[in-house]
Amino acid sequence: MNAGAQPRPALFQILLAAAAIWLALVLPESPGGLNAATLLAFPLELLALLLLAMATGRGPAGRTVRLIATLFMTLLILLKLADLAMHEVLGRTFNPIADLPLIDASVRVVAGSFGVAASTFAVLLAMALILGISFALWWSLGVWSRLAPPGPWPAVAALAAIALLPAQAAPTSFGWGLPVATDTTRFVIERTALARRTLADLRQFRQAVFNDPLTDTPGLLNAVDRDVLVIFLESYGRTSFDTPFYAETHLPTMRRAEADLAYAGLAVRSGFLTSPTQGGQSWLAHASFANGLWANDQSRYLASLASGRQTLFHHAQRAGFRTAAVMPAITRPWPESRRMGFDLVLAAGDLGYRGKRFNWVTMPDQFTLAAGDRLLRDGTDPRRLFAQIALISSHAPWVPVPSVLEWDELGDGRVFDAMAEAGDPPRVVWRDRDRVRQQYRLAIDYVLQTVAAYALLNADDPPFMIVLGDHQAAASIALDERREVPIHVIGPEGMVGRTANWGLTQGLIPSERMEPIPMEEMRDMILRTFSDPGVAGPPA
Numbered sequence: 001m002n003a004g005a006q007p008r009p010a011l012f013q014i015l016l017a018a019a020a021i022w023l024a025l026v027l028p029e030s031p032g033g034l035n036a037a038t039l040l041a042f043p044l045e046l047l048a049l050l051l052l053a054m055a056t057g058r059g060p061a062g063r064t065v066r067l068i069a070t071l072f073m074t075l076l077i078l079l080k081l082a083d084l085a086m087h088e089v090l091g092r093t094f095n096p097i098a099d100l101p102l103i104d105a106s107v108r109v110v111a112g113s114f115g116v117a118a119s120t121f122a123v124l125l126a127m128a129l130i131l132g133i134s135f136a137l138w139w140s141l142g143v144w145s146r147l148a149p150p151g152p153w154p155a156v157a158a159l160a161a162i163a164l165l166p167a168q169a170a171p172t173s174f175g176w177g178l179p180v181a182t183d184t185t186r187f188v189i190e191r192t193a194l195a196r197r198t199l200a201d202l203r204q205f206r207q208a209v210f211n212d213p214l215t216d217t218p219g220l221l222n223a224v225d226r227d228v229l230v231i232f233l234e235s236y237g238r239t240s241f242d243t244p245f246y247a248e249t250h251l252p253t254m255r256r257a258e259a260d261l262a263y264a265g266l267a268v269r270s271g272f273l274t275s276p277t278q279g280g281q282s283w284l285a286h287a288s289f290a291n292g293l294w295a296n297d298q299s300r301y302l303a304s305l306a307s308g309r310q311t312l313f314h315h316a317q318r319a320g321f322r323t324a325a326v327m328p329a330i331t332r333p334w335p336e337s338r339r340m341g342f343d344l345v346l347a348a349g350d351l352g353y354r355g356k357r358f359n360w361v362t363m364p365d366q367f368t369l370a371a372g373d374r375l376l377r378d379g380t381d382p383r384r385l386f387a388q389i390a391l392i393s394s395h396a397p398w399v400p401v402p403s404v405l406e407w408d409e410l411g412d413g414r415v416f417d418a419m420a421e422a423g424d425p426p427r428v429v430w431r432d433r434d435r436v437r438q439q440y441r442l443a444i445d446y447v448l449q450t451v452a453a454y455a456l457l458n459a460d461d462p463p464f465m466i467v468l469g470d471h472q473a474a475a476s477i478a479l480d481e482r483r484e485v486p487i488h489v490i491g492p493e494g495m496v497g498r499t500a501n502w503g504l505t506q507g508l509i510p511s512e513r514m515e516p517i518p519m520e521e522m523r524d525m526i527l528r529t530f531s532d533p534g535v536a537g538p539p540a
Contacts, residue, residue: 009143017140022046024073024137025184029083029093045184049073053144062145070138076184077133079191088476095297096191097198108332114359114426202299209293209307214315214527221319223498223530226491227377227385227463228321230289230312233447234282234395237472238272239480240444241509246479249441250448254508257452261508264459267496269504270488272516278483279474285485285519286388286470290340292523305339312523313341316386326351326372326389328362342388346375355413356420358393364402365391365447367413369454377463385463394447396473397426398439404449407457433476440477455490464491466526484516498529 009017025043049069056062082094111119214220240250261268276296277284287295287304290311295301313323323343327334330347337345351371353363368391376385393402400423402416409415429435451467469485472478488508489496502525505511517525 009146013143014147017143018046018050020136020140021049021073024077024133027077027080029080029187030087043184049141050144053141054148056145057148058142058145066138066141066145069141070134073137074130074134076187078130080187088474093194095194095198095299097195097299099298198297198299202303205293205300205303206307209304209309212292212309214524215310216318220315220527220531221321221386222532224319224384224464224495226461226495227387228316229372229385229387229389229463229465231389231391231451231465231467232282232286232470233444233451233467234390234392234470235440235473235478236394236444236447236469236485237275237278237478237480238482238484238486239472239478240486242512243479245437246441246444249445251509253445253448253452257448258508260452260456261459261490264456265492266455266459266462266490267493267506268488268490268508269496269499269502269506270486270508270510271502271504271514272484272510273468273487273519273522274516275469275471275483275485275519277471278481279471279477282390282470284471286390288520289468289522290388292520294518294520305336311341312526313386313388315341315527317341317343320383321386322376322381322383324376324385324387326368326376326387328353328368329390329392329395331362344376346372351375353413355416358400358402358416358420359397359426361392361395363413364416364419365393365450366402366404366407366453367410367416368392369450370407370410373458390470391447391450393450394440394443396440397430398436398443399423399426399429401439401442401446404446404453407453437477437479440473462491464495465489485519486510487517487522495530502529 022043025045052065052069053062056065079094079096082099086094086099107119107123110122240246258268275285276288276294281298284295284297284301287293287301290313291304291309292312293300293304293309295304316323323341325337325340325342325345327345328348328351330345331349334345334347348362351363351368352374353367353371355363355367358364368389372387372389376387400419400421402419405415423429429439451465455462455465466487466489468487471485472480472483475481487504489499489504502517503514505514
């Protein structure tokens, strides 16, 4: 043996190294890929990588190839893990161009639900996992680089295997039945195409935002004679109507509320919208609704803010309304709100809540609505109000769920303290998926009761309320993969009746046959419906 040469690795090291690379390559990117057929397939990329390591050896060129391969496979694993998480939570693929900001948002959700210590531990664990994966792959390729035999055949075989990868569009098999797959090559090709499409979509999106026929149109919203409240209900989806587990609780609540609203003289119409997201990213729904543009990922959301597009709230400002956003989930600076058309933003710290948090949820929805009235609708400003209100008690982790109190009992919110400490914490509840679904069902029922009680509280001088879900819960919770959410318009007949051409059903329970309205069409529908004829063209 030459001086300085390393001994040939033991057989168990060779097999362990090959197994580590094999695991990296067969890791599926979606929960549906966790099956025996996928896991038992022989990835052709494994053969190419092992031959490449043997061909390049342990010299400078070999170390360079080894480093590039290690970084590539580490990134590959991280993208697949991100895909698995996105499919579970949001029901879609991870977009490496648009979804990087979600990492920060996820850390903040964990911190709000389980504590700063838990979020810090999660970040440290993720960093350790990345380092561990990288080291394991670096070591594995190093083991095989010590197997370099004399002659050019490993290099020739490696190049042949690499050349075959793009041609293998689907799994095949050798004559003795061993399935051969190139899922990694397919995955890389698809993600590259996704990144290119996203960049192209952004260019088109930035151009399209300037083609807005309603920009600077005078007289919009001149048929509105009262306050308008756009109220988003977190995680409120069509599953409340169509899935028996949820409908058996939510439909009776809505029928009782429908009767109470009718008795109080309020008109109601309801339907369904198509949301741009599922399981999270509520701001995409808010933006699509207000901007009249389909913002189904972070890049489109940011592009819409930077475009100068006039939102529903910009138009309300020009019509003489005071505009505001009541956002109890906002606990950090929100500079982009200045581009959304809001005169005033009331974040969590502005609403006067002094009670205990409900884990991630900063305060109960009933307090949010009461604070909005106290701060925005106290009669001191004669101008009409046009506000967005985000209700978040039905946001994950849905533990604990508050109860509706008498409105004059709320005070500064400390009356909710006992509720905030009731029941098992999220770390216990979330061990059982059935318990999570039960908590979600109770949380949605609470927010439905709260909104109905709020409408009845203001029945003598009712605002015009547009109540809608932002998105369905994750499909594993909602038991429904459709991105459809309910919408209810509540108020005096003179206002609600103008929405008759939207195809909505009278009452709180929409017709099952109603086709959902794309959420991005709502801005123009509202502007045209509540403007006098001829101002903004024909009604939607």
